[in-house]
């Protein structure tokens with residue numbers, strides 16, 4: 285029992301699937317040709333990239349020419365936002381985003397503010413939602429970009445992207461969505477969503493780390509972000525990470541083929557965990573929207589507890605999870621997402637994020653429920669505030 289190890293942090297990263305690794309390996313060894321070379325092992329690499337591009341495009345309902353491989357989800361976000369901002373600066377300098385974006389978007393927007401752009405950070409409601417009306421009201425004559433994440437990495441809340449896309453389209457404003465948490469977890473179609481740019485990252489859906497992609501709708505005015513050679517049709521220079529790109533293609537193909545079943549499985553694990561934790565542990569709050577949330581995401585705040593201590597004690601029991609509290613981020617402030625949904629600091633500090641994936645089973649939840657209530661109890665016993673609360677003082 286002591287040796288049990290349960291990984292419940294799939295929003296942080298996932299393991300490369302064996303089938304994915306198997307397809308990648310030859311591109312490190314015998315198929316090492318540079319895709320820009322015209323001899324046959326070069327052409328073979330080029331062909332492998334094209335096939336991966338077809339698979340990514342198919343999964344998103346896009347055309348292969350609209351898919352550009354990048355070095356990560358973060359790079360895709362940076363390119364989308366800085367690319368649109370600088371390329372379209374003559375038309376305006378205003379960007380609309382939300383207060384709960386991933387740092388890859390948030391810090392990029394803050395950087396642009398330091399370079400003369402104006403950014404509106406839309407607040408969210410207690411569930412972490414923005415409304416299409418909020419977006420519509422924030423639009424100004426100088427708005428050139430709306431960037432709103434598809435699904436939140438901490439609390440799992442899914443935004444009304446298609447409705448927001450419709451507004452952006454009506455107004456002729458570019459619309460980017462960071463869909464890094466969504467791709468591989470929920471169905472996505474760039475046509476139905478009316479998005480112009482969409483970021484994804486392979487390591488969030490059982491592909492390798494260090495490769496992502498940016499969907500750029502045909503006709504979008506955006507300059508290249510990395511200057512150099514003519515790779516990615518001259519828009520993203522540097523020798524392609526062929527094995528990683530091949531892995532990303534295989535991973536997205538597997539994810540799409542298996543989406544419905546995977547969805548159902550994760551929802552069952554998620555809902556069981558929510559029900560049991562809410563039933564068995566007092567002074568707990570579920571963060572994020574109850575229904576409009578990622579299938580595998582659970583996020584709780586436990587009052588009178590420090591999230592860091594909770595994570596360390598879970599780790600001693602072999603459970604890997606995450607928290608939106610201090611230290612992990614190297615800062616003393618709790619997560620900007622938990623503060624944006626209105627949690628007081630002390631409650632935001634006691635948060636726990638559990639994100640389920642492929643290899644999780646009901647036995648993992650049995651085990652979690654065996655250890656979590658005890659840990660929470662033990663930590664609370666050290667809290668003078670808790671003592672007062674239970675005595676009703």
Ligand SMILES: *Cc1c(COP(=O)(O)O)cnc(C)c1O
Nearest residue numbers: 356357358386388437464465485
């Ligand atoms: C993980 C993540 C990113 C960053 O992707 P990397 O490939 O790790 O750089 C961006 N946005 C969201 C929502 C994420 O979850």
